[in-house]
Amino acid sequence: MIRQNEQIQITGVGVVSACGNTLQEFFTSLLIGGNYEKNIDFGNCVKFSYNKGILAEMPPFQAEERVTDLGSLALKRAYEDWQGNIESYSKTVCIIGSGMGMADELKNHVDEPAFYLSSLAGKITRYAGLNCESIYIGNACVSGSQAVSLGIDLLESGYCDLVFAGGVDCLSLMAYAGFNRLNAIDRSSCRPFDKNRAGISVGEGAVFFVLEKKNASEEAKVQNKSYATILSASVTNDAYHIVRMDPNGTEILRAMEETTYKAGIEKKDIDTVIAHGTGTILNDKTELKILHDFFGEYRKEICVMSVKGAIGHTGGAAGSFNILTAIGCIQYGKVPRTSNTRELDEDCCVPVVYGTGINRQVKTVMANTFAFGGTNIILLLRGHG
């Protein structure tokens, strides 16, 4: 169990993304602004041979190779960034979240065994050179943040004393085709909370974190190169619909209340929210209403942004990218703008950062992720000092 003077801290970060491959690169790209999902270099990018209704150019990569490369590279980078020694820990666990995983690979290979899809986590862990238990969460958009949330649970319970956790997804033709048929794709760009928003853009990437329980003193945090402390995390389920959010937001609100209570802070202590902000018409509306209801009189003091305008919806990695953005806000004292958003929805009742980013001393950040299937993950992170 965690001792009184210990907290769960993020002591290593590994990134592979269209925006950059370190925290600094990634966050600087967000600050500069841009629509990065279109700048992803896939090499030889060709239209699929069967182009009946395919509306995007999709590269001819092999899904298994792509997703395992992305994941293992980000995991390796987290390990190297951490600079610790795994041998000095009694038990290490690697938790990998992915929404689509290697599902796209089954398009090409009809002979894969029935257990093929579940082999992803073991592959990523092995390719990254880690010899530890691996856990694979396949919970759509919350996979990455649920990996972090479960990592916290494992550390708090004493199950293990070192966790690598995060999310990965590569561009998926299945996901693109599916979202397209749900009329959830915005052909121009993703514009979270924009008055004229029309849906998501697809993206890809991987982010992994090293989590451990460390001495909570400020000197120790600096000495341990702790990026941020995770104050608390909550998991709830809407139990409502397989793709739609509950418009009442009851379970999301409960998760926010629970997380805030467990963290021992008050709502007014939260200064920034990294929203789920997919750019879809209904989800953004629901999320704005929930933030309004939760923060109430304090809502004018917060900043809200969504990173999906810049990097698209990275599937199972989306929650991890939200956590990464939260860390960036804490570390650099800035809140990037929500890319592509030009005119806020008339119903927008919380301060969304758009147009230009802002300088702000960011101390406590809420990172939200909501998934197809109704699972909601809310995390609270805090900087030092």
Add this chain to the structure above:
Amino acid sequence: MINMGVRCLHYTSYKDLNNCGIHFKDGRIMDDFSKMTVATAKALYEKALGSEIKPHRFGIVLATKTGNYDSVRGFHKVLSKDGASAINPSLFPNVMLSTPLCYVAKELKATGFTIPLFIDKGYDQALRIAAVVFKLDKCDAIIVLYTEEKQKCFGLFLESEEFLLKREKNARFYISTNIN
């Protein structure tokens, strides 16, 4: 030592799915993976009187080695043969493990801790995660489900030892595990 009380077990065979006597509300769009999972969860819930558990204290751990393999294959078949415009949007969610999890959560009104896992080694990983959740007092009851495509779904209705004592209920047996 964490002691998880097993209130009941249930097994649904793929062969018996059409005769399980359950009416699936969303049966038209559910795949067989989801149906087996929901049938098992529902049987456990009714046997163990799950309605006595508060929804936010009710958890679900869904574990699988296969995943929704058939739905993924079916999706690719349509995509290859007829293109993206032929995809049935109602069936798209079946390619994700979050979908059977949601069907179970909806059926049981479980709004607590829910997690879908792909497991490539032993099924015990799901039980260990359930034990962690009980240790942290996040749930009073957890349904652990193991579903394998075109084969079976096996489920356990677990309650924490403390909750069983409080409710003065008996478990069929206990699963004990050391954490830390």
